[in-house]
Amino acid sequence: MNRISKILFTLSAFLISLPVWAQQRFPKPEFETGYTQPSTTQPLPRALFLEYLDVFVLVAALVIATWFVVKKRSRLGVMWTSVFALLYFGFFREGCICAIGAIQNVTLAIFDPTYVLPFTALAFFVIPLVVTLFYGRTFCAGVCPLGAIQDLVAFRPIEIPKWLQKILGMIPYLYLGLAILYAATRSEFLICRYDPFIGIFRFDAEFQMLLLGGLFLLVGIFIARPYCRFFCPYGVLLGWMSTFSKKHMTITPSNCIQCKLCANSCPYGVIEEPVEEQGSRRSNVQRLMTYLFFIPLWIGIGGLAGSMLHGPLSKFNTKVYLAEQLVENPELKQDPDYLDARAFVQSGESMDELVKEAREIRSQFYWGGWILGGFMGLVVGLTLLKLASHRNRHDYEPDKTNCLSCGRCMDYCPVKN
Amino acid sequence: MSDKKKGKQPSRREFIQKGMRMTLGASLAGVAGFAALKVSADDYVWQLDPFKCVYCGRCADYCVVTPSAVKCVHAFDLCGYCDLCGGYLKPDANARSTAAENQLCPTAAIQRKFVEDPYFEYQIDEELCIGCAKCVEGCTSFGNGSLHLQVRHDLCVNCNECSIARVCPADAFERVPASSPYKIKGDFATGSDKNKPA
Numbered sequence: 118m119n120r121i122s123k124i125l126f127t128l129s130a131f132l133i134s135l136p137v138w139a140q141q142r143f144p145k146p147e148f149e150t151g152y153t154q155p156s157t158t159q160p161l162p163r164a165l166f167l168e169y170l171d172v173f174v175l176v177a178a179l180v181i182a183t184w185f186v187v188k189k190r191s192r193l194g195v196m197w198t199s200v201f202a203l204l205y206f207g208f209f210r211e212g213c214i215c216a217i218g219a220i221q222n223v224t225l226a227i228f229d230p231t232y233v234l235p236f237t238a239l240a241f242f243v244i245p246l247v248v249t250l251f252y253g254r255t256f257c258a259g260v261c262p263l264g265a266i267q268d269l270v271a272f273r274p275i276e277i278p279k280w281l282q283k284i285l286g287m288i289p290y291l292y293l294g295l296a297i298l299y300a301a302t303r304s305e306f307l308i309c310r311y312d313p314f315i316g317i318f319r320f321d322a323e324f325q326m327l328l329l330g331g332l333f334l335l336v337g338i339f340i341a342r343p344y345c346r347f348f349c350p351y352g353v354l355l356g357w358m359s360t361f362s363k364k365h366m367t368i369t370p371s372n373c374i375q376c377k378l379c380a381n382s383c384p385y386g387v388i389e390e391p392v393e394e395q396g397s398r399r400s401n402v403q404r405l406m407t408y409l410f411f412i413p414l415w416i417g418i419g420g421l422a423g424s425m426l427h428g429p430l431s432k433f434n435t436k437v438y439l440a441e442q443l444v445e446n447p448e449l450k451q452d453p454d455y456l457d458a459r460a461f462v463q464s465g466e467s468m469d470e471l472v473k474e475a476r477e478i479r480s481q482f483y484w485g486g487w488i489l490g491g492f493m494g495l496v497v498g499l500t501l502l503k504l505a506s507h508r509n510r511h512d513y514e515p516d517k518t519n520c521l522s523c524g525r526c527m528d529y530c531p532v533k534n
Numbered sequence: 535m536s537d538k539k540k541g542k543q544p545s546r547r548e549f550i551q552k553g554m555r556m557t558l559g560a561s562l563a564g565v566a567g568f569a570a571l572k573v574s575a576d577d578y579v580w581q582l583d584p585f586k587c588v589y590c591g592r593c594a595d596y597c598v599v600t601p602s603a604v605k606c607v608h609a610f611d612l613c614g615y616c617d618l619c620g621g622y623l624k625p626d627a628n629a630r631s632t633a634a635e636n637q638l639c640p641t642a643a644i645q646r647k648f649v650e651d652p653y654f655e656y657q658i659d660e661e662l663c664i665g666c667a668k669c670v671e672g673c674t675s676f677g678n679g680s681l682h683l684q685v686r687h688d689l690c691v692n693c694n695e696c697s698i699a700r701v702c703p704a705d706a707f708e709r710v711p712a713s714s715p716y717k718i719k720g721d722f723a724t725g726s727d728k729n730k731p732a
């Protein structure tokens with residue numbers, strides 16, 4: 118008796134310890150009553166052609182917005198295009214996929230050998246940039262749902278001092294750099310995680326995210342398009358393209374008569390007034406040279422700072438964080454409430470492997486920190502250079518980098534043909 | 535400054551502008567071309583590998599959709615149709631009945647139906663399921679593991695990065711082609727596609 122129960126016990130223990138997929142503990146019964154087993158349903162994702170339809174809508178909206186801004190010079194037209202884009206890409210498609218987030222997909226495609234890039238993500242990344250290279254940021258004016266929702270609430274824009282605009286204007290560069298760093302190290306998609314409007318588009322989100330979105334819109338009443346101007350990482354790339362664009366919207370259809378009427382119409386404060394070069398040319402050039410000379414220094418300082426920050430930066434990678442926690446407090450491995458540690462123990466991976474993996478990611482952050490810091494140094498250097506240089510300007514003109522091509526100023530210009 | 539020099543200014547500017555435009559265009563083409571090496575015409579969606587899942591319960595809490603787009607599904611082929619179901623009943627249940635206090639599922643989303651003596655069929659009511667994985671844990675520890683979680687694509691909005699994937703302690707989430715969007719237990723074996731691009 119005793120022996121039999123012992124055998125039974127070991128047998129059942131053996132059975133239970135078997136991996137589930139190797140053998141079923143309880144074999145499926147043979148039914149006698151003609152019972153038909155239901156099948157497991159597999160509802161399909163959104164049809165592929167609909168994804169391609171999104172790309173088509175993107176192109177169509179871009180063409181229409183560009184036509185309204187550059188050719189037709191109609192603020193009303195571009196506004197309604199943006200309302201459509203807000204409804205379609207924002208509320209109907211619920212904000213995913215968007216050009217801003219696609220930066221990360223493209224980055225991942227370059228750095229992660231196992232990642233496969235869906236065609237739609239590539240199209241959303243490339244097409245607006247190409248259009249901007251030819252016609253300026255018409256994407257921002259009429260197609261981006263994030264821009265549209267902010268544009269519609271910009272009721273009482275106040276003027277922000279130029280220097281403050283310049284300083285805040287550096288945040289997007291940092292955000293872009295960080296987003297690329299975290300995507301390239303396969304840590305996470307920062308831009309998607311902190312998209313302030315996605316919760317509003319979906320009518321569903323964590324309370325904090327909804328609050329953030331509401332806050333952005335509230336601030337946006339007075340500081341027009343705060344996300345676009347001081348956060349949007351895609352705006353950085355669009356700005357580069359727009360600066361050297363082939364065509365760009367103009368405030369006046371023919372000649373500026375210096376009436377200054379447009380100057381206050383821009384809610385984003387990016388219309389530049391006419392300036393005359395002051396002082397002697399030689400000393401101005403010399404001053405610029407000094408600024409230029411300092412740029413490598415800025416890059417060096419930035420890189421060094423970035424590389425020194427790689428420790429804290431890499432903490433946001435879950436692997437690195439887990440490894441650090443477990444190395445510092447090995448007893449956490451036994452903590453049943455620490456889910457990540459429990460899962461790690463269950464996975465059977467050894468501590469050495471985890472530490473090795475974390476080290477690798479850390480070193481990626483080290484080099485990434487150098488590059489990110491150097492890039493920020495370059496941005497600071499160039500911003501200072503730009504502040505110090507005055508180029509002769511005879512007319513009121515939009516600053517091509519930051520002009521969002523919204524077209525408001527066109528309505529204010531008294532010259533009509 | 536001579537007039538000649540002034541006349542030169544705009545054309546020099548134009549030249550720089552054009553050069554920069556070319557450079558930007560070329561860099562964009564370079565980046566896009568490099569990324570295009572990995573491009574696929576298919577769309578990709580999120581799915582979780584039920585063999586990696588450790589039933590932590592985060593699937594219920596971290597999805598951007600409420601209640602979660604992750605639901606429990608039942609691979610009937612693997613089910614033993616047990617009367618004493620580890621996924622249905624609490625370990626300390628005082629009776630094998632449908633009484634709520636005996637059920638493991640906090641929302642009573644598992645429907646127990648008598649088939650023939652002594653077998654019972656278990657079906658998930660996805661309207662009620664919140665994806666908490668409590669039943670999955672029970673079924674995998676005490677039964678065949680036929681109950682498991684899957685991202686349901688009629689509910690999932692296909693976030694660019696799934697917010698559960700970011701917190702899943704078992705790294706069970708991966709991107710799968712939209713043309714084969716499920717990893718239902720029994721339809722695929724563990725490890726077989728681990729090395730394929732996710």
Ligand code: SF4
Nearest residue numbers: 257261264345349352
């Ligand atoms: S700046 Fe960014 S968020 Fe704003 S409209 Fe342009 S792409 Fe959209």
Ligand code: SF4
Nearest residue numbers: 383520521523524526
């Ligand atoms: S088109 Fe450009 S310059 Fe004109 S109001 Fe809009 S953002 Fe300002």
Ligand code: SF4
Nearest residue numbers: 587588590591593702
């Ligand atoms: S988060 Fe991961 S481990 Fe937790 S229940 Fe979901 S799939 Fe399973």
Ligand code: SF4
Nearest residue numbers: 597690691693696697
């Ligand atoms: S992709 Fe988004 S909606 Fe789908 S399961 Fe993940 S978090 Fe939920």
